[in-house]
Amino acid sequence: xxxxxxxxxxVNECVEGILSGDRILLSRTITLIESQLHEDxxxxxxxxxxxxxxxxxxxxxxxxxxxxxGKSTFIESFGNLVVGQGHKLSVLAIDPSSKKSGGSIxxxxxxxxxxxxxxxAFIRPSSARTSLGGVAHKTRxxxxxxxxxxxxxxxxxxxxxxxxxxxxHEMVDFFLLLMLAGAGDELxxxxxxxxxxxxxxxxxxxxxxxxxxxxxxxAAYQNxxxxxxxxxxxxxxxxxxxxxxxxxxxxxxWQLIKxxxxxxxxxxxxxxxxxxxxxxxMYEGIDEYLRTGFFNHPAIKSxxxxxxxxxxxxxxxxxxxxxxxxxxxxxxxxxx
Amino acid sequence: xxxxxxxxxxVNECVEGILSGDRILLSRTITLIESQLHEDxxxxxxxxxxxxxxxxxxxxxxxxxxxxxGKSTFIESFGNLVVGQGHKLSVLAIDPSSKKSGGSIxxxxxxxxxxxxxxxAFIRPSSARTSLGGVAHKTRxxxxxxxxxxxxxxxxxxxxxxxxxxxxHEMVDFFLLLMLAGAGDELxxxxxxxxxxxxxxxxxxxxxxxxxxxxxxxAAYQNxxxxxxxxxxxxxxxxxxxxxxxxxxxxxxWQLIKxxxxxxxxxxxxxxxxxxxxxxxMYEGIDEYLRTGFFNHPAIKSxxxxxxxxxxxxxxxxxxxxxxxxxxxxxxxxxx
Numbered sequence: 001x002x003x004x005x006x007x008x009x010x011v012n013e014c015v016e017g018i019l020s021g022d023r024i025l026l027s028r029t030i031t032l033i034e035s036q037l038h039e040d041x042x043x044x045x046x047x048x049x050x051x052x053x054x055x056x057x058x059x060x061x062x063x064x065x066x067x068x069x070g071k072s073t074f075i076e077s078f079g080n081l082v083v084g085q086g087h088k089l090s091v092l093a094i095d096p097s098s099k100k101s102g103g104s105i106x107x108x109x110x111x112x113x114x115x116x117x118x119x120x121a122f123i124r125p126s127s128a129r130t131s132l133g134g135v136a137h138k139t140r141x142x143x144x145x146x147x148x149x150x151x152x153x154x155x156x157x158x159x160x161x162x163x164x165x166x167x168x169h170e171m172v173d174f175f176l177l178l179m180l181a182g183a184g185d186e187l188x189x190x191x192x193x194x195x196x197x198x199x200x201x202x203x204x205x206x207x208x209x210x211x212x213x214x215x216x217x218x219a220a221y222q223n224x225x226x227x228x229x230x231x232x233x234x235x236x237x238x239x240x241x242x243x244x245x246x247x248x249x250x251x252x253x254w255q256l257i258k259x260x261x262x263x264x265x266x267x268x269x270x271x272x273x274x275x276x277x278x279x280x281x282m283y284e285g286i287d288e289y290l291r292t293g294f295f296n297h298p299a300i301k302s303x304x305x306x307x308x309x310x311x312x313x314x315x316x317x318x319x320x321x322x323x324x325x326x327x328x329x330x331x332x333x334x335x336x
Numbered sequence: 337x338x339x340x341x342x343x344x345x346x347v348n349e350c351v352e353g354i355l356s357g358d359r360i361l362l363s364r365t366i367t368l369i370e371s372q373l374h375e376d377x378x379x380x381x382x383x384x385x386x387x388x389x390x391x392x393x394x395x396x397x398x399x400x401x402x403x404x405x406g407k408s409t410f411i412e413s414f415g416n417l418v419v420g421q422g423h424k425l426s427v428l429a430i431d432p433s434s435k436k437s438g439g440s441i442x443x444x445x446x447x448x449x450x451x452x453x454x455x456x457a458f459i460r461p462s463s464a465r466t467s468l469g470g471v472a473h474k475t476r477x478x479x480x481x482x483x484x485x486x487x488x489x490x491x492x493x494x495x496x497x498x499x500x501x502x503x504x505h506e507m508v509d510f511f512l513l514l515m516l517a518g519a520g521d522e523l524x525x526x527x528x529x530x531x532x533x534x535x536x537x538x539x540x541x542x543x544x545x546x547x548x549x550x551x552x553x554x555a556a557y558q559n560x561x562x563x564x565x566x567x568x569x570x571x572x573x574x575x576x577x578x579x580x581x582x583x584x585x586x587x588x589x590w591q592l593i594k595x596x597x598x599x600x601x602x603x604x605x606x607x608x609x610x611x612x613x614x615x616x617x618m619y620e621g622i623d624e625y626l627r628t629g630f631f632n633h634p635a636i637k638s639x640x641x642x643x644x645x646x647x648x649x650x651x652x653x654x655x656x657x658x659x660x661x662x663x664x665x666x667x668x669x670x671x672x
Contacts, residue, residue: 045659052653271650278647278654285658290626311614314607317388318614322621323381333669 008032011043015050018149023122026149030124033141038296048141051148056274058152059261060143062168064194065178070204072112073244074178075155079115081250082153090122090151091115094139094158094168122151136167137284143171169197170280173270174257177201181210181217181241195224198237200256206241206249214241233269235260299332300325344368347379351386354485359458362485366460369477374632384477387484392610394483394490395597398504400530401514406540409580410514411491412448417586418489419456426458426487427451430475430494430504458487472503473620479507505533506616509606510593513537517546517553517577531561534573536592542577542585550577569605571596635668636661 009017009028017025032044065071075091082089091112115121124142139156146154156172158164169175177198195201201221206214222239231237238256242249264270294300307325310316316324345353345364353361368380401407411427418425427448451457460478475492482490492508494500505511513534531537537557542550558575567573574592578585600606630636639661647657 045655048655049659052655275648275650278650279644281654282644282647282657282661285655286630286661287623287627289658289662290630291623294622294626308615308618311618312611314611314614318617319381319384319388319621321614321618322625323385325618325622326625 008040008043011046011050014043014047018047018051018145019054021150023149026122026145027124029145030142033138033145038292041292044141048144051145054148055144056147058143058147058154059174059257060172061153061155061257062158062165062172062175063155063178064158064165064168064175065204066180069178069180070244071157071178074202074204074242074250075157076112076115077244077247077250078253079112079121079155080118081254083115083118083120087153088120088122088151089115089153089155090124090146091155091157092124092139092142092146094136094156094164122146122149136171137281137288139167140171140281140284165194165197170277173264173273174199174260176253176257178204179217179221180204181206181213195221199233199235199260200237200253201225201239202249202253203239203241205243205245207243207246217241233260233264233273234267235263235269294329297329297332299328303328344376344379347382347386350379350383354383354387354481355390357486359485362458362481363460365481366478369474369481374628377628380477384480387481390484391480392483394479394488395510395593396479396508397489397491397593398494398501398508398511399491399514400494400501400504400511401540402516405514405516406580407493407514408448410538410540410578410586411493412451413580413583413586414589415448415451415457415491416454417590419451419454423489424456424458424487425451425489425491426460426482427491427493428460428475428478428482430472430492430500458482458485472507473617473624475503476507476617476620501530501533506613509600509609510535510596512589512593514540515553515557516540517542517549531557535569535571535596536573536589537561537575538585538589539575539577541579541581543579543582553577569600569609570603571599571605630665633665633668635664639664 009025014025014029014032018029029044029047032040032047035041035044063071063075079089079091112123116123143154143156156168158168165175175197177194177200179201181203203214203217203221218239218241225237225239240249240252240256242253244250261270264273295304303325307316307321311318311321345361350361350365350368354365365380365383368376368383371377371380399407399411415425415427448459452459479490479492492504494504501511511534513530513536515537517539539550539553539557554575554577561573561575576585576588576592578589580586597606600609631640643652643657643661646652647654652660
């Protein structure tokens with residue numbers, strides 16, 4: 001297919017491109033989603049509406065774990081296995097660092113060197129930071145585009161800082177928690193609430209000297225999981241050990257995810273979970289609409305910087321500032 | 337002061353009542369804030385604007401820790417100490433359970449029996465659940481009202497599930513993390529990101545057989561904290577052990593908070609942190625305004641339930657549902 005790279009592609013160009021698996025048009029559409037421009041978002045919305053009938057057919061896997069747990073190497077090993085079995089894989093990220101200082105977790109494709117070179121793998125760095133929130137919403141839309149482009153296994157990765165795991169959990173079918181064994185347990189420990197969300201736990205770096213500690217941790221976590229109330233899914237979370245370096249345990253995790261899928265598709269929970277996620281998705285869509293309408297309004301755009309500075313300097317209160325901006329918005333919306 | 341309890345108090349009645357420390361009018365105003373009715377929120381907004389000049393003069397303390405760490409007993413001991421020294425204390429809660437099943441963390445005042453009977457303590461159960469978000473925003477407004485009513489120490493409590501600590505951290509001067517020593521470390525461990533936010537860590541239940549484990553944990557956490565980069569505040573987080581049962585360590589924690597306050601008021605960080613929080617507050621105020629306007633619109637109110645059910649049943653997609661609702665909103669807003 002040929003199109004002009006310098007101009008914006010049309011809705012139909014994007015839709016056809018995505019459905020035919022064109023990576024460049026897929027990327028460009030994701031860029032439209034992540035854009036700060038209202039017109040770009042509008043265009044993205046139209047594209048998504050058209051590709052909707054072709055979505056939903058992937059296994060959506062959420063992967064989380066603290067920095068240092070070996071997420072990139074795990075995803076690389078896991079991804080190579082999955083792609084090697086004939087699947088098309090895409091790796092997306094939710095990066096909550098927008099509100100904190102800190103680097104993007106997928107900013108560098110070289111992190112997953114061999115996987116990123118595979119034509120059946122699509123790795124997308126995390127979306128641009130925005131103070132307007134909506135990162136999760138944009139990730140969901142990106143997921144839909146990937147599904148329409150034929151990716152049937154989608155990994156959504158997050159760095160563990162609390163908010164993001166919850167957001168990821170709300171958009172995946174299977175939630176995998178990566179944990180380190182041994183030294184530093186106190187520090188890297190994951191809270192009960194996060195463990196409770198996990199459908200599977202993988203103890204990483206289970207090799208060499210670490211092997212024993214990993215086995216012990218496996219037993220300990222498996223015991224701990226028994227203490228949780230039975231999950232609605234009828235599935236009991238499993239703990240496995242793995243080593244991305246030695247390429248062990250990776251196959252077991254993929255099998256685990258497939259077993260899970262089989263079980264909960266049978267008992268109806270798979271669809272039930274997705275339906276529930278869709279309601280959250282609807283609310284996010286509304287939020288996104290409201291925020292975009294507000295912060296892209298010319299009158300707000302021209303005032304926001306000044307007012308923010310005044311709040312920062314303590315010249316006006318947060319409440320007065322919010323009132324001032326909402327009043328401007330109300331008047332301008334009424335009077336055009 | 338006399339007023340009719342059956343009708344809504346006026347703005348001026350509330351303002352005067354709050355400034356004179358009337359607990360009933362304080363409670364009724366908080367109820368206005370938490371109300372789902374637009375008119376109540378409007379009234380609350382006017383009250384808050386009037387009491388703004390009388391706010392800001394408290395020490396705002398965030399307290400978090402996993403269930404079982406002994407938050408209620410800690411707050412009771414701590415609160416009794418603070419009130420005994422002539423302070424007026426209020427205890428508020430952020431309860432993120434709105435999005436999950438689970439009980440309210442401060443629903444039962446009997447949790448802090450002696451404290452709740454003290455006339456200089458004001459304990460407020462967590463605000464009503466709402467799918468519209470804004471819980472943090474409402475807690476901030478409640479905090480302002482308490483300050484105007486003369487409460488000079490305010491505790492904002494949260495149950496640890498990830499999102500809420502971050503919300504609390506964004507509205508307090510001092511963030512205290514409660515942790516258990518010994519058994520179950522793997523499970524109750526708090527993530528590095530949360531530890532990094534803490535200005536102080538208290539190892540609870542440091543008594544009897546637990547004493548040794550608590551001391552060890554104190555040393556371990558103190559060492560761990562040294563590994564973190566220096567805080568902007570110039571303050572290094574301290575770890576203490578305490579026992580609410582034996583009433584030990586509680587005084588040290590209060591002293592710690594006062595030391596912190598002294599230091600960061602001198603170096604300017606206290607105000608800087610509050611100014612930064614105010615910007616977040618402004619954004620939340622805008623969000624609240626947008627959501628209230630949308631979800632209280634009669635056309636949306638009458639459609640939302642039906643559409644939500646259709647999404648739950650998989651009859652329409654989340655995106656279509658969001659689009660449908662936003663289109664209704666847009667048309668009705670324009671045509672009256």
